[in-house]
Amino acid sequence: MTPVLIKQATILDKNSSFHNQTVDIKIENGIITEIAKEIATPENATVVEKENLHVSQGWFDSSVSFGEPGYEDRETIANGLQVAAKSGFTTIALQPNSTPIIDNQSYIKFVLDKAKDQATTLFPIGALTKNSDGQDLAELFDMKNAGAIAFGDYNKAIQDANIQKIALQYVQDFDGLVISYSQDNSLKGKGVVNEGIASTRLGLKGIPTLSEELHIARNLFLLEYTGGKLHIPTISTQKAIQLIKEAKAKGLQVTCSVTVHHLVLNEEILSGFDSRYKVAPPLRDEATRKALLEAVIDGTIDCITSDHNPLDIEHKKLEFDMAKDGTIGLESAFGALATVLPLEIVIEKLTSAKTIFGLPQNKIEVNSTAELTFFSPKTEGTFTKENILSKSKNSAFLGQKTKGKAYGIFNNGKLVI
Known part of the structure; x- marks a missing residue:
């Protein structure tokens, strides 16, 4: 499994000792193996770099x-x-x-x-x-x-x-x-x-x-x-x-x-x-x-x-x-x-x-399973038909103002960005 390096992401996780810190996060085999101010890019790594990148559970x-x-x-x-x-x-x-x-x-x-x-x-x-x-x-x-x-x-x-x-x-x-x-x-x-x-x-x-x-x-x-x-x-x-x-x-x-x-x-x-x-x-x-x-x-x-x-x-x-x-x-x-x-x-x-549903919460710490959401909290825009990814198009939010956007996730050893 290719290592993943998340560059300069602000962590929002009250259960993590890195809460509100902007850091690099290294994931290997679905596990967070390192969190630091700066991490050297491993060979063959997939690098995630996004504008105003934030990460949460x-x-x-x-x-x-x-x-x-x-x-x-x-x-x-x-x-x-x-x-x-x-x-x-x-x-x-x-x-x-x-x-x-x-x-x-x-x-x-x-x-x-x-x-x-x-x-x-x-x-x-x-x-x-x-x-x-x-x-x-x-x-x-x-x-x-x-x-x-x-x-x-x-x-x-x-x-x-x-x-x-x-x-x-x-x-x-x-x-x-x-x-x-x-x-x-x-x-x-x-x-x-x-x-x-x-x-x-x-x-x-x-x-x-x-x-x-x-x-x-x-x-x-x-x-x-x-x-x-x-x-x-x-x-x-x-x-x-x-x-x-x-x-x-x-x-x-x-x-x-x-x-x-x-x-x-x-x-x-x-x-x-x-x-x-x-x-x-x-x-x-x-x-x-x-x-x-x-x-x-x-x-x-x-x-x-x-x-x-x-x-x-x-x-x-x-x-x-x-x-x-x-x-x-x-x-x-x-x-x-x-x-x-x-x-x-x-x-x-x-x-x-x-x-509530008896599911585990994977906090953002070294040796934790990587279950992460990537987003930007500040990007402002309007929700349009182009934003709809579902087969059905019945959205009550068409034309509504938005603030922030989701970039994707890392979960089950897979990166979707």
């Missing part, structure tokens, strides 16, 4: 959809992992919303096999219920043994409280993590956007924040009753923040994430009825966007996800009511986040979530 995205198996026209696992690598992500958690749904060990093995020999590591999330229909628990223990790191039905909330309760009890036998999307379907009804002044003005049916909050409150009550570990993905309301903060204060093992688009965009962008902005949960008002940013900064929200969800034009470029929910987000994640949050917070929220 590898970024992790806790919610990524690709489509394969079944929706290869939207995205394949191979191309999706290349997109993730070029976007700065060394690790992703793959949602089970393919067809068939990833709800047994053979499908877990299938996606892991498809992800072999890639720079970005894929960890599958197994469906919590068979076919993600909310009726019967899937083969959770078998999937855990096959490599699943958590269990959840993507963007589908468990309406049956007893199924939710049994799931939280059952996974404790093998230290499993339950992911619970939050939405009371009866309160959502036929809503397509956030209920409020904007929905009234646009004449679109609204989804009350109560549909998310009621479900979160119920699941936290169940967690208090059962014990275990619960992850609440993509929260989007002020009351949700408060409920989770109170649950953490009680000592419950609950974590949560927020999407990049809920931190950067608000419902005012819907005025053109562009279905690229139709997401689940829906974009909220400006006061809520600011509250979500505050909750990221104060630590109530544990991690940030792109919630990358490629959709083909036939399902996305439709009347707003008819279009599917979802946006791609890997390519735009870092550049968009850096416009609304301090750099150190962005890096922390893109790296620390590994511990």
